[in-house]
Amino acid sequence: MTKDIRVRFAPSPTGPLHIGGVRTALYNYLFARHNKGKMILRIEDTDQARFVPGAEEYIVEAFKWCGIEFDEGIENGGPFGPYRQSERKGIYLDYAAELVRKGHAYYAFDTPEALEKMRKELEEEGARYTSYNAHSRMRMKNSLSMPNDEVKRRLSAGEPYVIRIRIPEGEPIRFHDMIRKDVEVDPATLDDKVLYKSDGMPTYHLANVVDDHLMKITHVIRGEEWLPSLPLHVLLYRYLGWEDSMPEFAHLPLLLKPDGKGKLSKRDGDRLGFPVFPLQWTDPKSGEVSKGYREDGYFPDAFVNMLALLGWNPGTEQEIFSIEELISQFSIERVNRSGARFDPEKTKWFNHQYLVNKSDAEIANEFASIVASKGYQVPGTGFLEKVVNLVKERVNFVHEIWDQASFFFVAPETYDEKTVKKRWKENTGQLLKEVLEVITASDPFERDPIHDKVAAYLEEKEIGMGQVMIGMRICLVGSGTGPDLFTIMEMIGKEETVERMEKGIQKIG
């Protein structure tokens, strides 16, 4: 019997969650569900300066929209709470102190100015590494470089201090990543990172390791930006005596800009006109609004499907997956190693696929509120479903149905000039009058009989369908494009058909 799988997503509430973060959470979720494990939501709010009001609520709401559910966390609690690091503040100092006692960490009293000065000096000396490390620590003010009683005096006087890890010299640190396989790092390239800050809060590194251990996390699935600090984390597990139960790690490739260089950022969305966030976000300070996938009309399942395929695939040619299929087919081993350039176009294609595959009833239900928002009376569901069925294959979003089908609700006020100019001939008006008579004579006033009558009439007069259809279309819908015209006639009814035709013939001439 293997131990129960437990994974976590641990965002920092410093702003809205970007789609890269959503994907990381999604992979955690898929992995947890696939292995019948638990998924935990932990908030890493150890940096009070970067705290943004509303960010945590945003994160929770975003996951609700996506359908990513948590078994434990800030929302639903659990046996390993609290799940907000600021509320766990009291537990970290003991672990840092334990490391000091064991000789793996030390107190440091350096001011920011002193640190700056050290870096400058090291740079001028042409040192290979300019960080706080084995070569520079002895020239700084810390419990390694100062006499014991001096350290005690400063501590008892309440002087501000931090606790730094003491990076060892010697043997390479070896570790394994589920995606990147075996990695080896020379400790000389590491620095004595701060573990415990002078404000009484742990840094990410300490809090992360302590909480993952305490919460019995078995697999850490996170972004690639954390790979360089993994050796530090491995050291922490080792020094805290937890190496045997250390989680397995998987570092995910990053999402890259659709064009140019670098990782995907909020600016790219603004610049290229696509959302970078799941939900719309209003910055509480600047009031600046960023687009969201939800507000832009994406279906959550299409959005999740798209994200899942950005860096992972099951090795088959399947591209459309329900969440259940994703869960059953997902595996960390099939996650890519290289960064994925984000493609907003394919994202639209995914939405189109979902739109087409959803039932007319479901789409009609959503479309009803759009009709209402335009200020028109919402017709019966039967009519709405017919409308949806006629145009849904031509659009990517539900709101685009309006652009394709507004003529079902309101007669055209204007007629597309280009089409009129190109297709409305000298005799079109007269011809349409004749055809209209044929149309009105149709009983019942339904698609097939109307069509057959018109076809027969035109054949007799030896006139091509094309000559008449465009003119009628302009009168009925205002443009030269759209779904089957005879169906439109049946749907808007005889009276409306006649009215629009006569008005069009008169106005265009």
Added chain:
RNA sequence: GCCCCGUUCGUCUAGCCAGGUCAGGACGCCAGGUUUUCAUCCUGGUAACAGGGGUUCGAAUCCCCUACGGGGUACCA
């Protein structure tokens, strides 16, 4: 600068670990067909193993170097 990770069509990627297929699929784009129009749909096309060395009968696949890309290098996460 230094450290770590990576590199297959324009983009997402399959193939790589266990060397031998015309390097496959999807998005986009282009062309043709269907259609009363447009879209859908169908058919076809476009286009890639970063470069150089090895190893081997044979390399996208294994090894090395270079180039390029990404990340990290905070009392941020």
